[in-house]
Every structure is written in structure tokens, then in C-alpha cells.
Amino acid sequence: xxxxxxxxxxxxxxxxxxxxxxxxAYEILVSRFKDPLTNYVYRFLGDRDICTxxxxxxxxxxxxxxxxxKSFAKFSTWIYTIAGNLARNELKRRKRRTIFxxxxxxxxxxxxxxxxxxxxxxxxxxxxxxxxxxxxALLKVKPVYREVVILxxxxxxxxxxxxxxxxxxxxxxKSRINRGRKHLQELLKNIYSG
Amino acid sequence: MSKDLYNYNEDKxxxxxxxxxxxxxxxxxxxxxxxxxxxxxxxxxxLNTPDKVQFLPWKIFAPxxxxxxxxxxxxxxVFNNSGSIENPFQIQPKLRxxxxxxxxxxxxxxxxxxxxxVSETDVVIINPEESESAPKTDEVxxxxxxxxxxxEIEQQTFPFENYxxxxxxxxxxxxxxxxxxxxxxxxxxxxxxxxxxGFFIREEVDKKYVEVYKARxxxxxxxxxxxxxxxx
Numbered sequence: 001x002x003x004x005x006x007x008x009x010x011x012x013x014x015x016x017x018x019x020x021x022x023x024x025a026y027e028i029l030v031s032r033f034k035d036p037l038t039n040y041v042y043r044f045l046g047d048r049d050i051c052t053x054x055x056x057x058x059x060x061x062x063x064x065x066x067x068x069x070k071s072f073a074k075f076s077t078w079i080y081t082i083a084g085n086l087a088r089n090e091l092k093r094r095k096r097r098t099i100f101x102x103x104x105x106x107x108x109x110x111x112x113x114x115x116x117x118x119x120x121x122x123x124x125x126x127x128x129x130x131x132x133x134x135x136x137a138l139l140k141v142k143p144v145y146r147e148v149v150i151l152x153x154x155x156x157x158x159x160x161x162x163x164x165x166x167x168x169x170x171x172x173x174k175s176r177i178n179r180g181r182k183h184l185q186e187l188l189k190n191i192y193s194g
Numbered sequence: 195m196s197k198d199l200y201n202y203n204e205d206k207x208x209x210x211x212x213x214x215x216x217x218x219x220x221x222x223x224x225x226x227x228x229x230x231x232x233x234x235x236x237x238x239x240x241l242n243t244p245d246k247v248q249f250l251p252w253k254i255f256a257p258x259x260x261x262x263x264x265x266x267x268x269x270x271x272v273f274n275n276s277g278s279i280e281n282p283f284q285i286q287p288k289l290r291x292x293x294x295x296x297x298x299x300x301x302x303x304x305x306x307x308x309x310x311x312v313s314e315t316d317v318v319i320i321n322p323e324e325s326e327s328a329p330k331t332d333e334v335x336x337x338x339x340x341x342x343x344x345x346e347i348e349q350q351t352f353p354f355e356n357y358x359x360x361x362x363x364x365x366x367x368x369x370x371x372x373x374x375x376x377x378x379x380x381x382x383x384x385x386x387x388x389x390x391x392g393f394f395i396r397e398e399v400d401k402k403y404v405e406v407y408k409a410r411x412x413x414x415x416x417x418x419x420x421x422x423x424x425x426x
Contacts, residue, residue: 030230034222042220052223056230060239131218153214181207188213 010075018066026066029075030059036155037083043150044087046139054090058083077164080157084147084165091143130191137187145180152177 005013005024010032016025037058041051061082069078138146151162162177163170204211233239 027227030227034226035219038222038226039220043217048220051220052226055222056226056233059230060233063234064239127216127218130213130216134213134217149214153211154217156215178207181210184214185207185210188210191213 011071014066014069014075015071018069026063029062029079033076033079034059037079040080040150040155041083041087043135043138043154044084044143044147045090046135050090051087054086055083057086061086073164074161076157077161080151080155080161080165081167088143088147133191134188137184140187141180141183145176145183148173148176149180149184153181 005016005022005028008016008025008028010029013025013029016022017029034055037055038051041054042048045051045054058079062079069075138150141149148162148166151157151165152159157165159170159173162168163173166173168176
């Protein structure tokens with residue numbers, strides 16, 4: 001039974017989970033999407049702890065609201081939409097906190113993210129440093145552009161899928177991707193020229 | 195997940211795209227599934243939902259109270275004092291016709307046909323019986339007309355009304371009626387108005403003095419002509 005389930009597509013698995021409440025189908029879907037979603041949310045927020053929480057919340061929402069998925073849509077776009085919405089909410093919450101908080105608890109975390117003066121020996125490889133610089137540059141791009149750039153260039157989704165996830169037209173998605181890339185290009189000039 | 199259905203400006207930003215694709219993939223922690231299953235089993239669904247908007251009365255009442263207070267202050271400062279203090283910006287400017295009427299009634303009224311009413315006390319007739327010491331020639335009788343003319347000369351600086359046509363001939367004729375004595379009296383009165391009481395003694399000029407002065411003037415003129423001829 002389990003072997004058969006692993007061979008199923010995402011849409012077939014969710015159908016199985018919806019129809020027979022098969023937990024194995026749910027677990028397989030979780031195992032398939034936990035890493036891409038973690039990567040997506042991390043690149044969007046730049047915080048590992050929070051991104052894990054958000055992906056977990058995404059999976060819980062999927063578990064609780066499995067019936068809200070309609071078979072005509074792709075499962076990947078549906079689960080990315082949930083994760084994207086939660087990530088955006090988190091970003092809004094953070095903004096609110098930075099505006100209203102006097103203590104500003106997030107300040108330490110921000111410094112931790114943006115501090116490039118110290119690099120630990122095990123992470124001191126060139127690719128790791130590059131990765132950190134790119135991540136910082138990504139966080140400087142506006143969230144609306146950042147989201148689509150991550151989905152396109154890091155997650156490798158198609159324009160149609162991105163349009164479905166973000167509920168935008170394909171033209172808007174393309175223009176936002178270009179703007180995001182342009183901004184990134186300006187920020188990362190030193191990396192690819194050197 | 196299908197990839198690259200479009201090649202929309204891919205070449206333009208190929209370096210950026212390459213850098214992003216080379217980024218190391220983040221992975222979920224090892225205990226991700228365990229934590230998730232625990233949460234689901236315990237029904238611990240503390241979902242990361244946006245903060246609920248709470249109804250806070252002060253959020254509504256504070257600005258409302260501020261608006262009410264401001265409007266009250268405005269009412270008290272502006273409308274309450276409007277009776278006592280005249281706002282210069284709210285005064286209606288006077289119409290030109292009104293201004294003309296005022297000047298008419300005060301200054302120019304008696305000038306064109308509307309005779310100034312002169313009370314009996316203003317007219318002083320000096321009888322020879324009353325002042326025996328004064329010679330006959332010095333008797334001055336000031337009629338109504340003369341007094342009107344005198345007051346006109348003193349008061350009126352500009353005899354024309356702004357909004358009415360003026361018969362200049364009539365005005366000039368009227369002026370000519372006044373005698374030289376009147377003018378002199380008016381002039382004398384003007385120079386020493388504080389002491390002028392309406393009387394003026396006419397002085398007869400001695401003809402001898404006139405002839406002497408005339409002779410002197412003639413001689414001076416002759417000398418001047420001669421000098422001019424000499425110079426030429």
C-alpha cells in the first residue's frame with residue numbers, strides 16, 4: 001500500500017487523503033514539500049526558526065483544510081499559496097512590531113542576519129559567503145518582487161504557477177520578476193563582476 | 195513543476211539568475227515531521243494567523259473627543275467674540291456712492307445751488323449809529339451771500355461733485371459776484387482765522403503814495419531800459 005502511495009502524484013495523494021483520510025498520503029506530501037517550502041519561506045523571510053514554524057503551520061492548515069483544495073488546481077500551487085500567505089502575514093507582523101515596539105526585539109536578529117564581519121571557520125567557504133551575500137541582497141528587494149523572483153529563479157516554478165500562487169496576471173508576474181532581478185543585479189554587481 | 199516556459203529577459207539577467215539558482219537549498223530540520231505529528235495529535239494549532247483587530251474604545255473616542263474639543267474652541271474664539279470685536283476682514287467695504295453722498299452732504303452740498311443756511315447770528319450789520327467812531331467808508335455789511343461765499347472759499351477745496359454734471363459757467367459767475375472786498379476779507383480771515391470775528395475795516399489808499407510809488411517804478415524801469423541798451 002505504502003509503496004503504491006509513493007508512486008502517486010501530488011494530486012492523487014491529496015485525493016486519497018481527502019477521500020479516505022489516509023495519513024500516509026498526507027505524510028508523503030509533507031515529506032515532498034517540507035524542503036521546497038522551507039527554502040522558499042527562508043529566502044523570503046531570512047529567518048530559519050520562523051520559517052520552520054511557518055512551514056509547520058502550512059502543513060497543519062493543509063491537514064485541517066484539506067477539503068478546500070479543488071482538484072482542478074495543482075497541489076504545489078495550492079500549498080505554495082498557503083505558505084506564501086503565512087509568510088506575508090509574518091512579514092506584516094514584523095513590520096508592525098518594528099514600528100510599535102519600543103524594545104524592538106527583532107533588532108538583534110536583524111543585526112545577526114546582516115552582520116558579515118564575522119564568519120565562522122566551518123562556514124568560511126566561498127560559496128557560503130556568496131550565499132549569505134545573496135540572501136542579504138534578496139532581503140533588500142521589495143517583498144512583492146522578492147516573492148516572485150524566489151518562486152521563479154530559486155524554486156524554479158513556471159510563470160503560470162507563479163501567477164496562480166500570487167493571484168496575479170502573467171504579465172504582472174513577468175514585470176515583477178524583471179524588476180526584482182534588476183534590483184538584485186544592482187545589489188550583486190560586485191559578486192558576478194569579480 | 196514545469197520550468198522555463200518563457201524566456202523573458204532571461205539573458206539580460208543571466209548572471210543574477212545563475213547566482214540565485216546556485217544558492218544552497220535550505221532543508222527542514224530533522225525533527226520537522228515529528229514536531230508536526232505531535233502538534234496534530236495534541237491539537238496544538240497555534241496557527242500563525244494575522245493579529246486579530248481588537249476593538250479598543252479609546253482608538254475611536256480619543257480622536258472624536260479631540261475633534262469636538264477643537265470645534266468647541268473654534269466656536270468660542272471665533273463666533274462668541276464676533277459681536278464685540280469687529281473682524282477687519284469681515285467688514286463690507288463702503289460703496290462709492292455712499293462715500294460720494296457723505297462728501298456731498300458735508301462739504302459740497304451748498305456749492306451748487308443748494309444755499310447754505312445761515313443763521314441770523316452769522317449776519318452782522320454794522321450801523322453807523324452803533325459805531326460812531328468808525329468812518330462811513332469803513333462800514334462793512336456782510337450779506338448772506340457774502341458769508342456763504344466766504345465759508346465756501348474756506349471750506350471748499352474742490353467744487354465739483356464726482357457723480358453729477360457741473361455747469362462751470364454758473365459756478366464761475368457765482369464766484370465773480372463776490373467782490374474783491376469779500377475775497378480780501380476771506381483771505382484776511384483765513385490767515386488769522388482764530389481772531390477774525392467777521393468785521394473788517396476797509397482802508398482807503400492815499401493817492402499821493404500811489405503816485406510816488408508809480409513815479410519810482412517808472413524811473414527804475416527807465417534806468418533798466420537804458421542799461422539794457424548800453425549793454426547792447
